[in-house]
């Protein structure tokens with residue numbers, strides 16, 4: 001599990017740690033980690049050109065001390081002192097080691113082999129001001145890669161929010177613990193690789209603000225069949241999706257559920273989608289409906305409702321009946337539009353997982369779509385608290401929020417997933433995990449991980465289509481769990 005923290009959490013932990021250490025010790029640890037990362041990136045330090053962008057705070061101090069270490073190893077290190085003041089001891093060490101202070105307009109950024117962004121770290125507030133903004137843009141335009149100190153300047157460390165210009169880093173060397181903004185877009189997309197430098201903060205950190213599951217975490221959570229398994233005990237998913245107008249959503253949601261390991265998938269819908277589901281998935285158990293009713297559809301352990309369902313009376317009645325059951329329900333797409341109109345539908349005792357994209361969440365909460373995209377965490381958390389359900393907010397970083405738990409963030413996806421129908425597959429995958437007994441929080445976050453990985457496998461750097469993502473789900477599971485799929489030890 002990768003953990004991340006807000007700026008306030010980090011600062012509080014740093015204060016407690018600093019009280020036990022000689023002055024400046026933490027910065028020395030930070031700087032030597034930073035210098036080592038820069039050296040690795042440069043390959044050969046001796047004779048290389050490194051340009052430091054140095055702000056007025058301790059972030060600039062880290063950069064100066066690291067610059068001093070690189071200068072002692074023979075690098076030609078120049079520093080643009082951009083702040084109204086400069087970390088004094090850091091500057092002294094830098095100059096003593098042979099570093100040079102230069103003006104911004106001297107071509108130093110353009111000539112560099114490596115740019116080090118020490119403009120602002122966790123002490124930043126608001127959009128980058130001049131001359132920092134200009135320097136961030138110049139670093140972006142330069143050929144050399146940029147290493148960001150702690151966070152890329154311009155990215156809000158606590159949320160990933162970016163107002164105005166920001167540094168685009170190839171590598172972010174972050175001190176003590178990951179910051180939330182390094183795991184959540186748009187910040188995460190600007191951070192590049194993230195390397196964590198251990199400065200001894202661990203024992204002083206509180207519960208994390210957000211966490212990201214690793215492949216090993218997901219593998220440990222994924223249900224697997226065992227000797228005593230049968231199709232009913234493995235979990236039966238019910239899918240209420242698709243309409244005579246939108247048949248594909250039904251096919252994709254059923255496919256996601258089947259390929260994510262459900263013991264059985266029951267599908268209930270009208271004639272057109274029934275014909276499509278039957279021809280694509282002969283293994284699904286299908287009930288063709290003459291009227292909107294779940295009578296006779298059979299028992300399930302979880303429902304997926306909404307993709308392509310429409311928003312008329314039929315859809316509303318199906319949604320109400322699904323929600324009247326006593327099993328976990330995943331609501332997506334048109335189901336969310338109906339809930340936005342009629343919040344009372346959510347009043348039930350059994351768990352609910354909603355899977356909106358930013359537009360659907362906007363309908364649910366009234367917040368603007370762009371505002372949601374800019375600050376995904378805040379809006380997902382707010383909606384989970386307000387609606388009393390688990391919220392999986394889709395997008396370039398998918399976030400899963402549940403009241404009183406750290407938000408789980410997922411970055412396994414690829415932008416190629418931004419194509420019609422991939423969300424329907426996700427709903428089926430998450431439904432299968434719910435039916436197999438995972439809670440909404442685990443089912444949502446494991447499904448996001450698997451779906452993102454399946455997207456990468458299906459894409460492999462080229463366009464994908466939603467059915468291909470569903471087809472790649474078993475390969476994603478295989479990649480996580482190795483070939484040991486039966487629950488027994490692998491034969492020797």
Ligand SMILES: NC(=O)C1=CN([C@@H]2O[C@H](COP(=O)(O)OP(=O)(O)OC[C@H]3O[C@@H](n4cnc5c(N)ncnc54)[C@H](O)[C@@H]3O)[C@@H](O)[C@H]2O)[C@@H](O)CC1
Pocket residue numbers: 014015018026027030055056057058059060062119120121122123124125126127128129130132149150151175199
């Ligand atoms: N506190 C500690 O114990 C440690 C801190 N470390 C470093 O110290 C950093 C935090 O240092 P500081 O608290 O001095 O804060 P920063 O260096 O992040 O920034 C503070 C300065 O930036 C200016 N500033 C803030 N927002 C700005 C904006 N939008 N545009 C232009 N200027 C802006 C402020 O006026 C202030 O002078 C960390 O990110 C990390 O790099 C590390 O050395 C590890 C130890």
Ligand SMILES: Nc1ncnc2c1ncn2[C@@H]1O[C@H](COP(=O)(O)OP(=O)(O)O)[C@@H](O)[C@H]1O
Pocket residue numbers: 333357394395396397398413414415416417418419420421422423424425426451
């Ligand atoms: N830029 C992106 N990077 C990674 N994943 C993305 C990106 N944009 C969208 N996705 C993913 O693609 C899927 C799209 O789902 P959704 O918006 O519901 O589309 P649809 O309704 O057409 O199925 C979601 O899983 C989402 O997280």
Ligand SMILES: [K+]
Pocket residue numbers: 059117118119120121148149150151152153
């Ligand atoms: K920085």
